[in-house]
Amino acid sequence: MGEFVKVAETKDVAAGTGILVELDGERIALFNVDGTFCAIGDVCTHSGGPLSEGDLDGEVVTCPWHGAQFDAKTGEVLGPPAPDPVPSYRVKVEGTAVLIERP
Numbered sequence: 001m002g003e004f005v006k007v008a009e010t011k012d013v014a015a016g017t018g019i020l021v022e023l024d025g026e027r028i029a030l031f032n033v034d035g036t037f038c039a040i041g042d043v044c045t046h047s048g049g050p051l052s053e054g055d056l057d058g059e060v061v062t063c064p065w066h067g068a069q070f071d072a073k074t075g076e077v078l079g080p081p082a083p084d085p086v087p088s089y090r091v092k093v094e095g096t097a098v099l100i101e102r103p
Helices: none
Strands: 004-009 018-023 026-033 036-041 055-057 060-062 069-071 077-079 091-094 097-101
Touching: 004 018, 004 026, 026 097, 036 091
Parallel strands: none
Antiparallel strands: 004 097, 018 026, 026 036, 055 060, 060 069, 069 077, 091 097
């Protein structure tokens, strides 16, 4: 198991929203799905849109640029035009700290 690094506080990400965090130079979209924190790569595989700025509906995040949809927990593509999934990251919460595992 890799090292977990603090990237945010729970208060930074309201339920049903996401924010951009960076870890080791990687852009990561951190989401709060009904109190469960999850993290996927922030860069849409279609044309680089910022997934952290997309709409979150349940576990589905929609890229704000061209509407590709991804599973916010796994990074899997759920709807075109994205051709490939984005990476997902292990997340844990300790007190009010949100931590992501280094890849």
